[in-house]
Amino acid sequence: MQNIKHLLVIRLSAMGDVAMTVPVIKTLTDQNPELKLTIVSKSFLKPLFDDLDQVTFFAVDVKTKHKGLQGIYKLYKELRPLKFDGVADLHNVLRSKILRFFFRLEGIEVCFINKGRSEKKALTARKNKKFKRLISTHQRYCEVFKRLGIPIDLKTPSFKEKKEITENLKDLIQYQPNEKMIGIAPFAAHESKKYPLKLMEEVVNKLSKQHKILLFGGGQQEIHLLNTLEEKNQNVFSVAGKIKLKDELIIISQLSAMVSMDSGNGHFSALFGVPTITLWGATHPYAGFAPFGQEMNGLTADREQYPLLPTSIYGNKTIPGYEKAMETISPKTVINKVLSTIA
Numbered sequence: 001m002q003n004i005k006h007l008l009v010i011r012l013s014a015m016g017d018v019a020m021t022v023p024v025i026k027t028l029t030d031q032n033p034e035l036k037l038t039i040v041s042k043s044f045l046k047p048l049f050d051d052l053d054q055v056t057f058f059a060v061d062v063k064t065k066h067k068g069l070q071g072i073y074k075l076y077k078e079l080r081p082l083k084f085d086g087v088a089d090l091h092n093v094l095r096s097k098i099l100r101f102f103f104r105l106e107g108i109e110v111c112f113i114n115k116g117r118s119e120k121k122a123l124t125a126r127k128n129k130k131f132k133r134l135i136s137t138h139q140r141y142c143e144v145f146k147r148l149g150i151p152i153d154l155k156t157p158s159f160k161e162k163k164e165i166t167e168n169l170k171d172l173i174q175y176q177p178n179e180k181m182i183g184i185a186p187f188a189a190h191e192s193k194k195y196p197l198k199l200m201e202e203v204v205n206k207l208s209k210q211h212k213i214l215l216f217g218g219g220q221q222e223i224h225l226l227n228t229l230e231e232k233n234q235n236v237f238s239v240a241g242k243i244k245l246k247d248e249l250i251i252i253s254q255l256s257a258m259v260s261m262d263s264g265n266g267h268f269s270a271l272f273g274v275p276t277i278t279l280w281g282a283t284h285p286y287a288g289f290a291p292f293g294q295e296m297n298g299l300t301a302d303r304e305q306y307p308l309l310p311t312s313i314y315g316n317k318t319i320p321g322y323e324k325a326m327e328t329i330s331p332k333t334v335i336n337k338v339l340s341t342i343a
Contacts, residue, residue, distance in 0.1 A: 003085060004035070004085040004086040004109075004148060004149065004150060005034065005035065005036060005085055006035075006036045006037075006038070006082070006083060006084050006085050007035065007036070007037050007038070007084060007085065007086050007087070007088055007148070007150070008037075008038050008040065008079065008082075008084040008086070008087045008088065008103070009021070009025065009037055009038065009039050009040065009088045009090060010040045010087070010088070010089045010090060010091055010096045010099060010100065011039070011040070011041055011090040011091050012040065012041055012042065012060060012062060012091050012093075012095060012096060013091055013093075014189075014264070015045060015264040016263055016264035016266075016267050016289075017137075018041050018042070018045050018048065019045075019048055019264055019267035019268055019271065020137050020138060020141070020267055020289070020292065021039075021090055021141060022048050022049065022052075022160070022271050023138065023157060023158070023159065023160075023270065023271055023292040023293075024138050024141045024142060024145075024152070024154070024292075025037060025039070025049075025052065025055065026052060026157075026158045026159070026160060026271075027152060027153075027154060027156075027157045027158045028145055028150065028152045029052060029053075029054040029055065030158040031151065031152055031153065031156075031158075032150060032151065032152075033054070035054060035150065036054050036055075036056070037054060037055045037056070038055075038056045038057075038058050038079070038082055038084070039055055039056070039057050039058065040058045040060050040075075040079070040099075041057070041058075041059070041060065042059070042060060042061075042062075043059035043060075043061065044245065045245075046059065047244075047245045047246040047249055048245075048249070048268075048271070050246070051160065051161065058078075058079065060075060062095065069098065072095060072098045072099050072102075073102065075099060076099055076102040076103070080103075080106075084103065084108060085108070085109070086108060086109045086110070086111070086148050087100050087103045087104075087108055087109070087110040087111070088111055088112075088144045088145060088148060089110065089111070089112035089113065089144070090112075090113050090141055090144060091113070092112045092113045092114075092115060096112075097112075100112065109148060111144045111145075111147040111148050112144065113140050113141065113143075113144050114140060114143070115140065116134055116135070116140070116288070119134050120134065120287055120313050123284070123286060123287060123310060123313075124287075124310050124311055124312055124313055124317075126308055126311075126319070129308070131286070131303075132286065133285075133286045134286060134287060134288045135288060136288040136289075136290065136295075137288045137289055138154060138292055139154065139288075140288070142154055157292070157293065159271065159272055159273040160253070160271045160272050161253075161272075162253040162254060162272055163249065163250040163253045163254070164250075165250060165251065165254055166247075166250065169243070169247055169250060169251060172237070172239065172242060172243070173212070173214060173237045173239065173251065174212075174237065176212075179211075179212055180211050180212070180256040180342055181211065181212045181213075181214055181251075181254065181255050181256055182207055182211050182212070182213050182214070182255065182256060182257050182258075182259065182338060182342070183213075183214050183215075183216055183251075183252060183255045183257070183258040183259065183260075183265070183269060183274075184200070184203070184204060184213055184214070184215055184216070184258075184259045184260075185215075185216040185217060185258065185259070185260040185261065185263060185265035185266070186200045186215075186217070186226075186259075186261065187217045187218075187219075187222050187261065187263070188261035188262060188263040188315065189263065189314075189315065189316075190282075190312075190314070190315035190316050191318075191323075192281050192282035192283075192311075192312065192315045192316075192317075192318050192322075192323075192325075192326075193261050193262045193263065193280075193281050193282060193283055193315040194261060194281070194326070195261060195279045195281075195326050195329065195334075196326065196327060197225065199327065199330075199331050200331075201229060201232070202331035203259070203331045203334050203335055203338075204229060204233055204236060205232075205233055206331070206335050207335060207338060207339075208233045208234065208235045208236045209235075210339075211235070211256075211342070212235050212236075212237070213233070213235060213236045213237070214237055214238075214239060214251060214255070215229060215230060215236065215237065215238040215239065215240060216239060216240060216248065216252075216265050217238075217240040218240060218241070220241075222240060223238070223240045223241040226238040226240045227240075239251060248268070249268060249271075252265070252268050252269050252272065252274065253271075253272040253274070255269060255274050256274075256275070256342045257274065257275045257276070257277060257338055257341050257342050258274055258275070258276045258277070259277045259278075259279070259334065259338060260276060260277070260278050260279070260291075261278065261279055261280075261281075262278060262279075262280055262281075262283045262289060262315065266278045266291045266294070267291050267292070269291070270291035270292040270293060270294050271292070273293065275294070275297060275341045275342070276291045276294040276297055277294075277297045277298075277299065277334070277337050277338060277341060278290065278291060278294065278297060278298045278299070279298075279299050279326065279329055279334065280298055280299065280300040280301060280310075280326075281301050281309075281315070281325050281326035282309065282310060282311045282312045282315050282317070282318060282319075282322065282325065283310050283312055283313065283314070283315050284300060284309060284310035285298040285300070286310070287310065287313050289313075297337075297341070299329050299333060299334065299337060300329070301325040301326050301328045301329060302325070302328035302329075305325075305328055306322055306325045306328070308322065309322070309325060
């Protein structure tokens with residue numbers, strides 16, 4: 001280690017991307033017990049970093065207090081008294097580039113993530129597509145720390161400890177000791193990453209006959225749809241809109257398995273080593289965004305029928321005629337995968 005005792009880590013983006021940093025940071029601090037980290041991210045994501053003893057969370061508000069160039073400079077002035085020995089930029093966008101520039105002016109060593117944009121562009125290209133597995137985002141994070149001289153080995157990873165379910169949460173999900181609970185998070189930020197709800201209803205209906213199903217989601221429309229799904233089936237409980245992220249993580253830590261899209265909930269369950277089955281439509285685990293340690297649990301749309309898959313890295317780009325690609329993942333396939341995983 002190059003005399004780095006206190007490291008600033010920047011990751012300001014979406015929930016799933018920030019969640020992907022957690023197992024890496026947990027492993028990093030466990031393997032480097034003298035290292036202290038300050039994580040800069042959005043305030044509502046603080047629960048992701050709870051219980052990490054060597055980590056301090058610094059909330060940033062990019063919409064008001066820390067908006068624009070003046071806001072970023074203000075953030076720098078707020079962070080500067082904490083005295084960092086190095087800066088790890090795990091985001092590498094304009095906002096984080098400006099922030100790290102201020103620290104570089106002080107002579108503080110700075111390293112940033114290589115996102116592999118050209119490789120990802122080739123993976124999603126319509127012509128001359130290079131369909132091959134890219135290194136994971138988790139490994140890209142590791143490379144930043146290694147360039148700073150901080151050793152980390154993901155071959156011996158650390159997971160967050162499972163959390164005890166509180167009495168109020170037990171009442172919410174009618175918890176029974178030693179029962180198997182399956183989490184299902186059927187939504188994502190983009191339509192091309194969502195498994196058709198009608199097909200997911202088949203999955204829920206079948207699995208709920210044998211096991212308790214817990215539904216996760218957010219936003220008024222999603223909450224309404226999940227509540228409707230709960231009403232249609234016994235042994236199904238929606239927690240969407242009823243509890244905060246901190247309590248969701250407690251419940252997720254106790255799951256026997258999670259079924260998720262290419263979205264944040266899959267990364268949440270992976271933090272605790274929960275078997276996480278992900279469903280992929282326009283996106284693909286080859287891009288490096290599979291939940292930590294769960295690369296073999298991805299179910300992907302049929303590339304023989306839809307050869308241009310993946311068509312997008314983040315799911316925000318669609319190709320005409322590919323709207324039903326996810327329907328090639330049958331409910332039976334999902335059900336069998338879940339049952340074999342928790343057997």
